[in-house]
Amino acid sequence: MNNNNNTEKWLAWMNELSCNDYVIIDQFLEEELYNEVRSFFINKLDLFTQAGIGALDKNTIIKEIRGDHTFWLDRSRDTDINTFWNLLDDVIALFNRYCFLSLSGYEFHLANYPPGGHYKKHLDQFNNRNNRTITIILYLNENWQKGDGGELEIYTKEDTSFLVEPLGGRCVIFKSDTVPHSVLKSNKNRYSLTGWLLQKPSKLGQFLG
Numbered sequence: 001m002n003n004n005n006n007t008e009k010w011l012a013w014m015n016e017l018s019c020n021d022y023v024i025i026d027q028f029l030e031e032e033l034y035n036e037v038r039s040f041f042i043n044k045l046d047l048f049t050q051a052g053i054g055a056l057d058k059n060t061i062i063k064e065i066r067g068d069h070t071f072w073l074d075r076s077r078d079t080d081i082n083t084f085w086n087l088l089d090d091v092i093a094l095f096n097r098y099c100f101l102s103l104s105g106y107e108f109h110l111a112n113y114p115p116g117g118h119y120k121k122h123l124d125q126f127n128n129r130n131n132r133t134i135t136i137i138l139y140l141n142e143n144w145q146k147g148d149g150g151e152l153e154i155y156t157k158e159d160t161s162f163l164v165e166p167l168g169g170r171c172v173i174f175k176s177d178t179v180p181h182s183v184l185k186s187n188k189n190r191y192s193l194t195g196w197l198l199q200k201p202s203k204l205g206q207f208l209g
């Protein structure tokens with residue numbers, strides 16, 4: 001973190017995350033970085049493909065469950081957003097230090113839900129691969145209006161749920177294994193940058209012998 005002020009902000013967000021399992025942050029990035037990420041998104045729109053469900057070979061396209069199109073990011077290739085990658089390094093270091101985690105990596109994609117797109121209620125951890133630990137979603141929608149749909153529905157520990165509008169600059173962070181969520185039908189293109197901070201795989205020994 002480049003200054004104490006940012007560290008303090010992160011400590012408050014992590015505190016909220018540990019109490020509620022989620023935290024919602026408006027104007028998450030400084031304007032310049034937000035614009036950089038959004039321009040990068042727009043430049044890549046031609047490369048998006050229909051998203052699937054499940055890890056690796058279990059990945060199948062089921063439009064009834066999720067309707068988004070995605071583009072997976074690669075830090076060494078996608079250097080236009082280096083400032084964002086560097087921020088992630090700092091964030092991972094803070095989580096490991098203050099939340100006693102052992103995060104060792106991340107995976108991020110750009111996502112577009114075209115009109116009619118939605119994602120049914122789910123958890124972000126796959127049954128057969130459980131190292132997704134923290135989910136981070138940054139919305140990139142300018143001028144999102146009531147009636148545009150595409151709200152994120154978050155289901156709480158108290159068995160209630162609430163809706164989060166995908167407003168540009170808003171970031172939602174939650175625990176990947178405990179917070180069920182869904183995306184309601186979007187009525188227009190809905191842009192986001194979504195990713196997961198990954199825990200070091202446990203029980204590697206059983207594979208390594």
Ligand SMILES: O=C(O)CCC(=O)C(=O)O
Nearest residue numbers: 119124137152183192194
């Ligand atoms: O874009 C969102 O609000 C949520 C996306 C989501 O749940 C996912 O990609 O797993």
Ligand SMILES: [Fe+2]
Nearest residue numbers: 122123124181
């Ligand atoms: Fe999800």
